Amino acid sequence: MGYGFSREDVAFLGSASGAAALAEVERLELTPATHLRDLERVRREYAGFAAALIETVRLRRKAGAKLRDAGAWLFTDDALQQATPTLVARHRAGRLAGRSVHDVTCSIGAELAELARVCPAVLGSDLDDVRLAIAAHNLAALRYVPAAASSPLPSTATPRNVLLARADALRPVSVGTVVIADPARRADGRRTHDPAKLQPPLPDLLTAYAGRDIAVKCAPGLDFGRLDWSGEIEVVSLDGVVREACLWSPGLTDPGVTRRATVLSASGPAYELSDAESDEIPERGPGAWIIDPDGAVVRAGLVRHYAAKYGLWQLDPNIAYLTGDRVPDGMRGFRIVDRLELREKTLRQELARRDCGALEILVRGVDVDPDALRKRLKLRGAQPYTLVITRIGRTAAVFLCTAHRSIGDLAGV
Structure with missing residues (x-):
């Protein structure tokens, strides 16, 4: 929940004295290891406003990743x-x-x-x-x-x-x-x-x-x-x-x-992208690439529209993975290296043969825990790969891929 600010706190923090106090508190580490020492020091110097000062500095440090030009702002934890x-x-x-x-x-x-x-x-x-x-x-x-x-x-x-x-x-x-x-x-x-x-x-x-x-x-x-x-x-x-x-x-x-x-x-x-655009796409087998559309496209139900706009098609009509012979500019794609069976022994042997080390596992439409599978594969190689596990029709499909990002301006495609 965080500290409960009062109008008095806000008035002080917004004053010249409050700004000077915040500048002093900003110099403190305010880490779990230094919390008690920092709190005691601020209480000694600023009495009843100590908690408001510390909370404000803490929230400002968090806000930087979310809000621009807000270095001098005030917050509450819930509001931030x-x-x-x-x-x-x-x-x-x-x-x-x-x-x-x-x-x-x-x-x-x-x-x-x-x-x-x-x-x-x-x-x-x-x-x-x-x-x-x-x-x-x-x-x-x-x-x-x-x-x-x-x-x-x-x-x-x-x-x-x-x-x-x-x-x-x-x-x-x-x-x-x-x-x-x-x-x-x-x-x-x-x-x-x-x-x-x-x-x-x-x-x-x-x-x-x-x-x-x-x-x-x-x-x-x-x-x-x-x-x-x-x-x-x-x-x-x-x-x-x-x-x-x-x-x-x-x-x-x-x-x-x-x-x-x-x-x-x-x-x-x-x-x-909107549903006023075309969603006409061909029905074809896997192309050279697999593309995982942005989450906004998936949540908005516009996977087919995205595919139509950028010359792609679906691996399966009920799964959000797309495929094609090129990657839209600015997007991340996975170049298909091989198609494998969803059998752990087969996967372990094939990945070991390819000297696989770091392995990204993407799953849609199949009941597989990526983290648990990765641990069981016990990979010790040096080459990075991506494993895309999905379903085509009623059959599980596994694609061994390498990941790449296309360079360019997607908006201009």
């Missing part, structure tokens, strides 16, 4: 866990550029920071006074030129195009805005995939804003079969990890699109 990664929030803001937006679950302001760059008017609301205070601090800590301004804002000011308010997400307080919501995904202390158990409940949220343009951020594993949703479901991944699914109401999506996969990368270009 749920905060949208900067590149994902920036992508969503890009879809809403030029619109007035109301984030009805704004929390500590991760979405607001990106919306403020491209939207003329942004309202952020939450029921948690502490998170609202933190959001005000975080927005003031950013220096940028928002869409409605002609010069950078002073570092102590909330952007002029952002207003914060205390409000219940289920009681609309704005008109004429696009609504953004990010319901909490835990119920009774445990992560839930039931839309009705989110906070606020997703069905209630959609009812409260019926007829409005709305985008709702959800966990990618949410059971969307329990929803009667006529808009778009966009599944977003970042650096190979599926981060979220976002519900977009019909007024915020392209005609004919009900599912979209968006693949983002911190080091390269993004690409998108």
